[in-house]
Amino acid sequence: MKILITAGGTSEPIDDVRKITNTSTGSLGLAIGNAFLENHRDVIEKIYYLHGEKAAYPVDELVTPVKIGGTMDLLWEMERILESEKIDAVVHAMAVSDYMVDEVTTKRALLNGERSPFVSDTKISSKIDDLVICLTRTPKVINTIKKISPDTRLVGFKLLSSVPHEELMRVAQGVMDANDCEFVLANDLSEIGDGKHKGYLLHRDGSYDTMETKQEIAEMIAKRLTE
Amino acid sequence: MKILITAGGTSEPIDDVRKITNTSTGSLGLAIGNAFLENHRDVIEKIYYLHGEKAAYPVDELVTPVKIGGTMDLLWEMERILESEKIDAVVHAMAVSDYMVDEVTTKRALLNGERSPFVSDTKISSKIDDLVICLTRTPKVINTIKKISPDTRLVGFKLLSSVPHEELMRVAQGVMDANDCEFVLANDLSEIGDGKHKGYLLHRDGSYDTMETKQEIAEMIAKRLTE
Numbered sequence: 471m472k473i474l475i476t477a478g479g480t481s482e483p484i485d486d487v488r489k490i491t492n493t494s495t496g497s498l499g500l501a502i503g504n505a506f507l508e509n510h511r512d513v514i515e516k517i518y519y520l521h522g523e524k525a526a527y528p529v530d531e532l533v534t535p536v537k538i539g540g541t542m543d544l545l546w547e548m549e550r551i552l553e554s555e556k557i558d559a560v561v562h563a564m565a566v567s568d569y570m571v572d573e574v575t576t577k578r579a580l581l582n583g584e585r586s587p588f589v590s591d592t593k594i595s596s597k598i599d600d601l602v603i604c605l606t607r608t609p610k611v612i613n614t615i616k617k618i619s620p621d622t623r624l625v626g627f628k629l630l631s632s633v634p635h636e637e638l639m640r641v642a643q644g645v646m647d648a649n650d651c652e653f654v655l656a657n658d659l660s661e662i663g664d665g666k667h668k669g670y671l672l673h674r675d676g677s678y679d680t681m682e683t684k685q686e687i688a689e690m691i692a693k694r695l696t697e
Numbered sequence: 698m699k700i701l702i703t704a705g706g707t708s709e710p711i712d713d714v715r716k717i718t719n720t721s722t723g724s725l726g727l728a729i730g731n732a733f734l735e736n737h738r739d740v741i742e743k744i745y746y747l748h749g750e751k752a753a754y755p756v757d758e759l760v761t762p763v764k765i766g767g768t769m770d771l772l773w774e775m776e777r778i779l780e781s782e783k784i785d786a787v788v789h790a791m792a793v794s795d796y797m798v799d800e801v802t803t804k805r806a807l808l809n810g811e812r813s814p815f816v817s818d819t820k821i822s823s824k825i826d827d828l829v830i831c832l833t834r835t836p837k838v839i840n841t842i843k844k845i846s847p848d849t850r851l852v853g854f855k856l857l858s859s860v861p862h863e864e865l866m867r868v869a870q871g872v873m874d875a876n877d878c879e880f881v882l883a884n885d886l887s888e889i890g891d892g893k894h895k896g897y898l899l900h901r902d903g904s905y906d907t908m909e910t911k912q913e914i915a916e917m918i919a920k921r922l923t924e
Binding site: 490492493596600629 | 711713714715716717718719720721751792794795804807808820823824825826827828829830831832833834856857858859886
């Protein structure tokens, strides 16, 4: 089977040198890639591995790494691959930015309804006292996967922060419904750290597997997609 | 001699998972650390190596690595070390954010003079249509070095983007004057890439050394500080 894994975080440029990133290290995606390669190698033909700029990827003859910058970059690469060949499963673990930069301006210009005093694509001066970054929502990359390739099995991911378990699972169910996922891995920042990584792999029937570490999560996802 | 090197980039938190970072990889700082360790090992007693979260550091018995998050974190660690022992030289190669997050709000709240609808320290919803990040200037870390430790020799760094050479050197001279540096390494993004890294090491008398690669820059800085 051919698999596409996304891992790590996108980075959205503010100017030449500054960018908005997220805390994703890509280590869960890496564990998933390795779980496929180590435990299910006999059924793997190829893994496209789309990774954030600073995220590691499995170095293996079966893996094609693709470095991703911003969300639009991810969208473009995902579309390119899904449109050019049949991908059996997508594991979309990447922490995709919900926002990208619309405009960098000053509070004064914003309040006065004036245009930004900055030219994009150059480094913004370090001496602005009221710098403001206006953001706009990014397109939902996960939403395009089944539209392009309806037969591809899809694992979505949802990370929340310090919410009750019922809310986490409800939001995960929402991700499943909105994007036609086969599975959604739900996790909460408050249950991650010190070698522990609690994860809940939601199935279409509403049941879910519960895992305690990245390794267990990775192995469960690889098992569910290959069984 | 005891040396303190800063390298890589700071990262300023926006919320639980998002942050503002810069494109610094820390590779120049790493080259400088290695130049001291390889070419001037006989005179090195200890290197404090303050590095950004994703920047590599030299693994060596003479090196004490200190991981840095945001600018306030850097300031605190720098003060702690300079106040507790005599450091002979500081090579301040870290790309320190000029800005840190003051408030995350919406354009509507800002225009209406209302308070931010968000609580800090939690992950902001992904569904805000007019999210705005208001920034404030960070304290100048480099400015505190000579105030705490007047006898420490200081190498400042200035990276600009696509400016005429004369302007680059004039700005570098300004950094030297403002912070009482012995040397300032001036460089321009347009002269960096594909194995090339043009650098100008400005001296107090206005003269400067010109280097063509990270390796040459690293060796020149190590040489000037040990000669």
